[in-house]
Amino acid sequence: MQHTIAHLKRGQKGIIKDVSSVHIPLKLLEMGCLPGNSVELLHVAPFSDPMYLNINGSHLAIRKETAVHILIDIVI
Amino acid sequence: MSKQINVALIGNPNTGKTSVFNALTGLNQKVGNYPGITVDKKEGVCKLPRGVKAHIIDLPGTYSLNASSLDENVVIELLLNKNDKDFPDVAVVVSDVENLKRNLLLFTQIKDLEIPTILVINMSDRMDYKGISLDIEYLEKELNTKIALVSTRKNTGISELKTLIADYKKLSTKGCLNASEIDKAYFENLQNAFPDQLLYKLWLVITQDVNFGTVERQEFDSLEDFKTKSKADLKRLQQKETIKRYQFINNVLKKGQTIDLKNAKDLRIKLDRILTHKVWGYVIFFAILLLMFQAVYNWAAYPTDLIDEGFATLADWVKNTLPEGVFTNLLAEGIIAGIGGIMVFIPPIAFLFFFIALLEESGYMSRVVFLMDRVMRRFGLSGKSVVPLISGNACAIPAVMAARNIESWKERLITILVTPFTTCSARLPVYVIIIALVIPDGRFLGLSYQALTLMSLYIIGFLTAIFSAYILNKVLKIKSKSYFVVEMPSYKFPLLKNVGLTVLEKTKTFVFEAGKIILAISIVLWFLASYGPGERFNDAENIVKTESPQLSEDELNDKIAAHKLEYSYIGIIGKTIEPVIKPLGYDWKIGIGLVTSFAAREVFVGTLATIYSVGSANDNEDEDTIKNKMAAEVHKDGTKVFTLASGISLLLFYAFAMQCMSTLAIVKRETNSWKWPMLQLITMSVFAYIVALLAFQFLK
Ligand SMILES: Nc1nc2c(ncn2[C@@H]2O[C@H](COP(=O)(O)OP(=O)(O)OP(=O)(O)O)[C@@H](O)[C@H]2O)c(=O)[nH]1
Ligand SMILES: [Mg+2]
Numbered sequence: 001m002q003h004t005i006a007h008l009k010r011g012q013k014g015i016i017k018d019v020s021s022v023h024i025p026l027k028l029l030e031m032g033c034l035p036g037n038s039v040e041l042l043h044v045a046p047f048s049d050p051m052y053l054n055i056n057g058s059h060l061a062i063r064k065e066t067a068v069h070i071l072i073d074i075v076i
Numbered sequence: 077m078s079k080q081i082n083v084a085l086i087g088n089p090n091t092g093k094t095s096v097f098n099a100l101t102g103l104n105q106k107v108g109n110y111p112g113i114t115v116d117k118k119e120g121v122c123k124l125p126r127g128v129k130a131h132i133i134d135l136p137g138t139y140s141l142n143a144s145s146l147d148e149n150v151v152i153e154l155l156l157n158k159n160d161k162d163f164p165d166v167a168v169v170v171s172d173v174e175n176l177k178r179n180l181l182l183f184t185q186i187k188d189l190e191i192p193t194i195l196v197i198n199m200s201d202r203m204d205y206k207g208i209s210l211d212i213e214y215l216e217k218e219l220n221t222k223i224a225l226v227s228t229r230k231n232t233g234i235s236e237l238k239t240l241i242a243d244y245k246k247l248s249t250k251g252c253l254n255a256s257e258i259d260k261a262y263f264e265n266l267q268n269a270f271p272d273q274l275l276y277k278l279w280l281v282i283t284q285d286v287n288f289g290t291v292e293r294q295e296f297d298s299l300e301d302f303k304t305k306s307k308a309d310l311k312r313l314q315q316k317e318t319i320k321r322y323q324f325i326n327n328v329l330k331k332g333q334t335i336d337l338k339n340a341k342d343l344r345i346k347l348d349r350i351l352t353h354k355v356w357g358y359v360i361f362f363a364i365l366l367l368m369f370q371a372v373y374n375w376a377a378y379p380t381d382l383i384d385e386g387f388a389t390l391a392d393w394v395k396n397t398l399p400e401g402v403f404t405n406l407l408a409e410g411i412i413a414g415i416g417g418i419m420v421f422i423p424p425i426a427f428l429f430f431f432i433a434l435l436e437e438s439g440y441m442s443r444v445v446f447l448m449d450r451v452m453r454r455f456g457l458s459g460k461s462v463v464p465l466i467s468g469n470a471c472a473i474p475a476v477m478a479a480r481n482i483e484s485w486k487e488r489l490i491t492i493l494v495t496p497f498t499t500c501s502a503r504l505p506v507y508v509i510i511i512a513l514v515i516p517d518g519r520f521l522g523l524s525y526q527a528l529t530l531m532s533l534y535i536i537g538f539l540t541a542i543f544s545a546y547i548l549n550k551v552l553k554i555k556s557k558s559y560f561v562v563e564m565p566s567y568k569f570p571l572l573k574n575v576g577l578t579v580l581e582k583t584k585t586f587v588f589e590a591g592k593i594i595l596a597i598s599i600v601l602w603f604l605a606s607y608g609p610g611e612r613f614n615d616a617e618n619i620v621k622t623e624s625p626q627l628s629e630d631e632l633n634d635k636i637a638a639h640k641l642e643y644s645y646i647g648i649i650g651k652t653i654e655p656v657i658k659p660l661g662y663d664w665k666i667g668i669g670l671v672t673s674f675a676a677r678e679v680f681v682g683t684l685a686t687i688y689s690v691g692s693a694n695d696n697e698d699e700d701t702i703k704n705k706m707a708a709e710v711h712k713d714g715t716k717v718f719t720l721a722s723g724i725s726l727l728l729f730y731a732f733a734m735q736c737m738s739t740l741a742i743v744k745r746e747t748n749s750w751k752w753p754m755l756q757l758i759t760m761s762v763f764a765y766i767v768a769l770l771a772f773q774f775l776k
Contacts, residue, residue, distance in 0.1 A: 019315070020312070020315065022308065022311065023559075025144065025483075025557075025559045025561065026140075026142055026144070026311065026314055026315070026318070027139055027140070027142075027144050027483075027561055028561055029315055029318045029319075030139045030140040030142070030178075030181055030318055031139055031178060031561065031563075032177070032178055032322075034318065034319055034322055035319070042345070042348065043348060043349070043352045043353075044354075045352070045354065045357075045446060045447060045449065045450055046354050046450065047450060049449075049450050050446060050449050050450065050459070050560065050562075052348070052352060052446060052564065056177070056178075057175070057177065057178075058175065058178055058563070059344065059563065059564040059565075059566075060561055060562060060563050060564060061442075061445075061446045061449075061560075061561070061562050061564060062559075062560065062561055063449065063559070063560045065559075066559055066560070066561075
């Protein structure tokens, strides 16, 4: 199965695999959301939306609708 | 005299650009720990070594030169438009030492524009705390630039920066990497078609819609033909470009930066465990809001009383010292009372600004955005709408501008349209005086009825904003990409100086702006109320004497003054609109107050003060406050003007009506069309009228 950021549980980490979906804004890539970079789910709001992530050292929150398009390999 | 150097401060949001700007210019622009505090261009002057003067431009933060929201667009427009009078001779890229990697992306883009560039690495005071060390010499070499290591909090590195700016001619304008390698053939074609244009600039123009001046646009007209690639292809190229830039940056930082994680501390993770918690996060947020209310209404009461007494004494002194007459009355009861009526709001407003500044300066505001996003989305808003909706409780004007960093146009537009429903501080004077007049004393659950009414008005304002957003979301057929990215900055201990300055500046603006309008309107009103056309005004004395000859002299004088007022210019205007507002329970004098309130709400109290003082011949009653005069007002048939019914009706009218020219002007500017402010003006005012009408008719 393909994993996305939306599959992460709190405290889990992953490595970003693919961000080529058109639903991912360029801005997110510019903030460090690029293939090969690490991502960790720090906190979630109720209903897991939005999600508070640490991507490559940047702390940022995105909506679940965006998170489901970012493919990752879950590490731990 | 040599030409001034144009210096632009550019950088990611929240890296301290405005702090650097303030340090260079000595000005006090607003600083805060929330990405998106600065949303517009701000200018200032800085004296450099050797008598050179620099013209410094502070800009909104941007993550890259690919703009995705309005505030970011300001930067791109400036950088791509060589004819702009502010086009920088030197770009100062401000970065945050904690986020250097991400900050350098923008830096490499700006270098590709071949503008002389200085890199400021700010917040150097945090390096020890985060275990970061830098090899500045190596970085300068690899990045083809000069670096100033700055801490605006500790005030270090600023004079070095000034020297670098003064020597800007020595800076290299060479780029740091060759981004066109991502698609050699495409970029070669592009360059061959426009041999004298900068390649990177062409690329930026192709990938985004930038508004140019007419001269510039002609230059790029034929570029249309060059958009041979599909949108998706272009985006793929932009992705490749970003990846390429990060590769370069990673390589540079591998050698130039060492982070000793053993020594790094992170308060953010610990605090966020509680502050963004599914349950505690919300509990804490609402507790903070409650505390804010408590401060604004209870703690502020003591200084407020002092100011109130001070102005009453001043008015008394004027009355007793100056010769008796209508003019003294105007001064004492119109102008002084009107201005005093505004001054008493300094303490609550200062508290309000203080709290909002604390929320922003500590870094907490982003957490509120995170917590509220999902709820707000239900209503067609964004989590980022929370910032305008909270600061709208102070003033709608900065609040409307704060919506600029909302990415989706629809969410942003709805936010702008509903923000004026929140209870801005200009409504406070009206609320307080009417509540004191018509709401009885007494307590419920330990809270006074009056405090409860005031709180309900705030809640009503907020709920109306939310529900109109819901309706607008259903009605407006606007397609716009809706995505949402918000940065969670690290917590910072609020700098008292920053908070204090914000409070001071904001309060000063409130007092001066309101004071100016009140003064002007009082004077105009006084003239309109003291003169009138025809003999019903000019012959008032005889008319009244023949109508009621049996009155004593005092009563007679009062009656004459009232009669004159009724037939003065202002009386004629008021009487003309009276039929429209009568069903709401207002008389024509309140009507005048409503009319002047369309300039600014807080004028209402001063207007009534002026009208009432002209309309009575007695000028030696002591300490007759506006409130007492209002309480004593009666209709022709002897019933009171301010009753529970008319009072509630007035409160609701002020809660909903769009009575602020400045807000309308700002909405016009922010939405670039008269359509939206007109929509606000009409729907809000009609809605206010209907609600006030219903309230009066039910309670009557
Ligand atoms: N520790 C530390 N904090 C700083 C320093 N300079 C600025 N800050 C803080 O960083 C935050 C952001 O500062 P601003 O000057 O508003 O940043 P900006 O780049 O203008 O932000 P936007 O206008 O939102 O893009 C504020 O909370 C400042 O107090 C510094 O040298 N050290
Ligand atoms: Mg700023």
